[in-house]
Amino acid sequence: MADAVIVVALLLVAASATVAVATRDPMRQALVLAVLGVVLAVLFTVLQAPDVGLSQLAVGSALTPLLLMLAVRKIRRRGREKEGER
Amino acid sequence: MNGWLLAATVSLAGGLGAALWGVATGPLRRRVVAQNLSTALACPGLLLLSQAYGRPSYVDLGLVLALLGPVGTLVFARLLADELAEDPPRAWGLTWTVAGLGAAAVTALCVATGPSRAMVKLLVVGALLISGNVIASRALSGGFRGVRGG
Amino acid sequence: MTPRTALLAAAELMGWWVALALLWLVLISTVDTLELAVGAASALVGALAARAARRAVTGS
Numbered sequence: 001m002a003d004a005v006i007v008v009a010l011l012l013v014a015a016s017a018t019v020a021v022a023t024r025d026p027m028r029q030a031l032v033l034a035v036l037g038v039v040l041a042v043l044f045t046v047l048q049a050p051d052v053g054l055s056q057l058a059v060g061s062a063l064t065p066l067l068l069m070l071a072v073r074k075i076r077r078r079g080r081e082k083e084g085e086r
Numbered sequence: 087m088n089g090w091l092l093a094a095t096v097s098l099a100g101g102l103g104a105a106l107w108g109v110a111t112g113p114l115r116r117r118v119v120a121q122n123l124s125t126a127l128a129c130p131g132l133l134l135l136s137q138a139y140g141r142p143s144y145v146d147l148g149l150v151l152a153l154l155g156p157v158g159t160l161v162f163a164r165l166l167a168d169e170l171a172e173d174p175p176r177a178w179g180l181t182w183t184v185a186g187l188g189a190a191a192v193t194a195l196c197v198a199t200g201p202s203r204a205m206v207k208l209l210v211v212g213a214l215l216i217s218g219n220v221i222a223s224r225a226l227s228g229g230f231r232g233v234r235g236g
Numbered sequence: 237m238t239p240r241t242a243l244l245a246a247a248e249l250m251g252w253w254v255a256l257a258l259l260w261l262v263l264i265s266t267v268d269t270l271e272l273a274v275g276a277a278s279a280l281v282g283a284l285a286a287r288a289a290r291r292a293v294t295g296s
Contacts, residue, residue: 058155065158069161
């Protein structure tokens with residue numbers, strides 16, 4: 001019975017990581033990555049490593065998406081300025 | 087067999103599976119709602135896991151998720167505001183259903199814990215979870231359009 | 237600063253301190269003297285920060 005929850009967490013991690021790779025648009029990819037961070041934290045908890053899970057939650061649920069979205073925004077703005085110069 | 091572990095497995099598999107399906111397909115407004123609800127569904131799962139393993143310190147994971155999940159959704163609500171303004175997400179029924187699920191899980195855990203400091207901690211986590219989720223939902227549907235600093 | 241505003245400020249700080257100290261008391265796992273001392277000190281710092289933030293938001 002204790003193994004069932006590990007199997008479920010592993011399947012969820014595999015599925016969300018595959019979806020993250022298969023998504024093309026970076027904005028939507030950031031959304032999938034946020035879910036992947038939460039699922040990874042659940043996997044670490046299930047494997048009895050809650051300290052790793054805590055840091056994964058802190059980094060994965062808010063920080064990684066923020067970095068990605070800021071980078072995408074900046075690149076888009078710079079691209080628009082270049083279009084305007086031409 | 088441990089009933090708490092079974093409940094945690096079912097809620098994590100069903101909830102996070104549905105959230106993953108929602109975030110992987112469909113228009114942008116559906117994806118942001120699914121991302122918001124994924125944290126709201128994972129938090130009761132983590133609380134149930136802490137009860138299943140008999141380790142009260144695992145409740146801290148649920149506490150951190152209840153605090154940081156809505157923060158992550160607010161990041162998306164702020165940075166995707168232009169895209170979402172054309173097609174605002176409206177999922178109040180789903181939001182309140184998930185909030186009710188979280189409240190049910192927290193209530194069951196409180197009954198199992200009995201009146202003590204641990205129960206107050208669980209109640210704090212539940213209140214943070216539901217209020218953070220409702221605030222994040224309101225931000226996604228454009229409820230704070232007037233607040234635009236920076 | 238008149239005595240009235242000073243009294244109001246002290247009351248607000250006290251309110252924040254009580255709320256934050258209670259939150260600390262709920263969230264710790266074992267209650268002993270060291271935990272209580274650290275909690276009281278950090279609740280005081282938090283109360284000062286909370287009052288400063290409240291004044292910055294409401295602008296008074």
